[in-house]
Amino acid sequence: MFKKIALGLSVILTFVLLGACQSQSPKDANSTEKPVVTVTTSFLYDMVYQLAGDEVDRQLLIPAGEDPHLYVAKSSDLKKLQEADLVLYHGLHFEGKMVEALEKTGVAVSKDFKESDIGKMEEDGEMVVDPHFWFDIALYKSAVEVASAELQGLLPDKADAIKENTKSYLAELDELDAWNKEQLAVIPENSRYLVTPHDAFNYFARSYGFTLYAPQGVSTDSEVANSDMIETVNLIIEHKIKAIFTESTTNPERMEKLQEAVAAKGGKVEVITGHGKELFSDSLAPEGEDGETYIDMYKHNTELMVTYLK
Template identity: 55%
Template sequence: MRKVIKVLFTMILMIGSLAGTVSPIFAEDKPAVTVSSSFLYDMVDNLAGDFVTIEMIIPTGEDPHLYEARPQDLQKIKAADLVLYHGLHFEGKMADILEPIGIAVTENFDPSEVGVMDNDSGMAVDPHFWFDIHLYQEATIRASEALIELVPDHKDEILQNLEDYRLKLEDLDKEVKEKIASIPEDSRYLITPHDAFNYFSRAYGIPVRAPQGVTTDSEVSNKDIDDTVDFIVEKQIKAIFAESTTDPARMEKLKEACAAKGFEVEVIRGEGQELFSDSLAPEGQEGDKYIEMVRHNVDLIVDNLK
């Protein structure tokens, strides 16, 4: 499939070259930035939203681990003056397209900060860095550098926006620590569908378990499910959480398996009651900005585990 995508991308480039331009996607009076995800859309908007036009590839609510580029996405890439993406294998099936032409906001990360033990008992790269607010700040710095290079006349404004955003993120980090600490220690366990919250666990002292690995295209073994069920029952965890980009039926199966062992656990799911992991909320809904998304997740966790 990756070969097919690369061939398609090459064809788009050839067509664009022959025609002189690709269909107008961006505003003509501002440099064009294409980002891979809703997280980066919000990041760029905070840093340089007044100075660039932004297009996003992976729609909000879709699973980025499984997403495959479409012709319109390739046009956005072709038309862009700057392409920003996560890296760390987050974009999965689009990596072959993005890596040669884009800038990964995680490219300066210390490799020791992004490894995690996967369910297959090996070390895996975990792409979900935004759940550690300090790592997210590092990513904003790399994004700001790329944006300043794109629009150097607005360097001072972008640096000021970066500092203003940094202060908001520092306040958010303190808020999260206080709220998570309010959960009694014997109730402070987070169960999610896939292993997206390892950075959150490390930063805020809440153990996390999930039946699936760090990507949603990894296999879920019966042993992983059984181990998660045993953990829930042993720790008497009263609530487990669905995610906005995964099938909640997986958590219902955990609930049924716990009930078979004589323990009742509640699945937190439904509109406005799911954790955001791999995407922000659609525009206009709660959680459509990074800071609001973090608050939504933390409040949902605290309200149901406290």
């Protein structure tokens, strides 16, 4: 999983481990220089802002809107890691082979997850850890608490403010969960089938009572096996699924081919696609666009599902 990103960044991080990365010590309370926090994804980029605001300079490795599965590391990533006073990453093997290096230079926000709460998924006939935990709001809250503790250690003079921000943000996440349940309740149980390109929504399905089908499997650049295509086509026809969804970081053509296969067997299904009508999965939207924060992203997804599945 994530072989391309893993190869490039594992090389970069090797240099970091040889001494390029600065020590991660708390900033002097009298210093006017902001500490630098480097994160791997847009989810963590938003999370750090919610907790610490402008008290830190944030550096992002994988730009918002890009597909982590296809991301190729750049030389500028080394600079971001060199400048970091704190490195935060997802863990659960989301960052692929660079996990070993990140364990030595950063903190996994998933480090306090209970084993029983971590999902599993099939990849090449084997069961592997599902890294898409952000669609389980309870797990996301746990990640927020880990990030908060690290930020408090980095900025001890701002710890009280970060604690207050954390308390407020956790309350907002509880409100989001309640809002999701209320909105999704209008979708009949026999219509709660979510068909997406790749396997990113298992935690969502577990949280809100959906059945998930993703013919492309784990990776966004893998080919769809004929057996998986046939199984999904039969599912759509059998359950009279109204709509199937594209994602902001995947190619919509494969879902259009699925639509054609359904039509060839006498069925009908709508492909939900186009700017503003795609589900967010592995990335938030770029800043300034709908879905740029975690909460806005989740509301966007929920509203899209309700509109086309109710």
